[in-house]
Amino acid sequence: MVNFIWVGLTVIGLVFAAINGKMEEVNEAVFKSAGEAVTICIGLISVLVFWLGLMKIAERAGLLQQLARLFQPFVKRLFPDIPDGHPAMGYILSNMTANFFGLGNAATPLGIKAMEELKRLNGGKAEASRSMITFLAINTSSITIIPTTVLAIRFSYDSASPAEIVAPTILATACSTIAAIAIDRFFYMRRKKKGGK
Structure with a gap:
C-alpha cells in the first residue's frame, strides 16, 4: 500500500509540475537531491562504522553482556511468556x-531474529502473541541515549552544535517508551479481563 502512495505522490507531483511549466526545476531538484543523498550516505557510513566498531569492541569486552544482564530482570517482567534461556x-x-546506543541498522536484524523466535514460540500462528506485540511497541519507541544517525546528519550539514540533540532525544524516547509500555499493558489487562490471552 505504501508503494502505491509513493507512486501516486510522484505522479501527481510530475503532472502538477508539467501543467505549471516547472519541469526544469523538478529535474534540477532531482539531480541536486541525488548528489546530496550520496554525500549524506558517505557521511553516515563513516559515523555508523565508527559506532558499530565501538559496539563490537564493547561486545568483545563483555560490556554488552553486562548491560543485557542489568536489563534482564526488567525485560523478564515485560516478557513473562518467554521461558528462561530461550534464544528470543x-x-x-x-x-x-x-537501539539504546542509536544503532538502528544493527538493531534491525536482531529485532527480526527476535520476532522469528517469538513466532516459533507462538507455534507459528498468524496472530501475534502478547510478547510479539510488546516487543514491537518497545522496539518502535526504544530509549536512545546516543542518536547516531541524527548526529551524523547534523555533522554533515555543519550544524553549529550537533550534539545539542542528545538531551531532547533521551527525554523524547524515554517518554515514548513509557507510553508504549503503558498502552501495551492497558490493552493487555483489558483483554485479560474479557477472557482473552
Whole structure:
C-alpha cells in the first residue's frame, strides 16, 4: 500500500509540475537531491562504522553482556511468556542494547531474529502473541541515549552544535517508551479481563 502512495505522490507531483511549466526545476531538484543523498550516505557510513566498531569492541569486552544482564530482570517482567534461556530473550536484549546506543541498522536484524523466535514460540500462528506485540511497541519507541544517525546528519550539514540533540532525544524516547509500555499493558489487562490471552 505504501508503494502505491509513493507512486501516486510522484505522479501527481510530475503532472502538477508539467501543467505549471516547472519541469526544469523538478529535474534540477532531482539531480541536486541525488548528489546530496550520496554525500549524506558517505557521511553516515563513516559515523555508523565508527559506532558499530565501538559496539563490537564493547561486545568483545563483555560490556554488552553486562548491560543485557542489568536489563534482564526488567525485560523478564515485560516478557513473562518467554521461558528462561530461550534464544528470543537474547535477541530482544541485544536489540534493545543496539537501539539504546542509536544503532538502528544493527538493531534491525536482531529485532527480526527476535520476532522469528517469538513466532516459533507462538507455534507459528498468524496472530501475534502478547510478547510479539510488546516487543514491537518497545522496539518502535526504544530509549536512545546516543542518536547516531541524527548526529551524523547534523555533522554533515555543519550544524553549529550537533550534539545539542542528545538531551531532547533521551527525554523524547524515554517518554515514548513509557507510553508504549503503558498502552501495551492497558490493552493487555483489558483483554485479560474479557477472557482473552
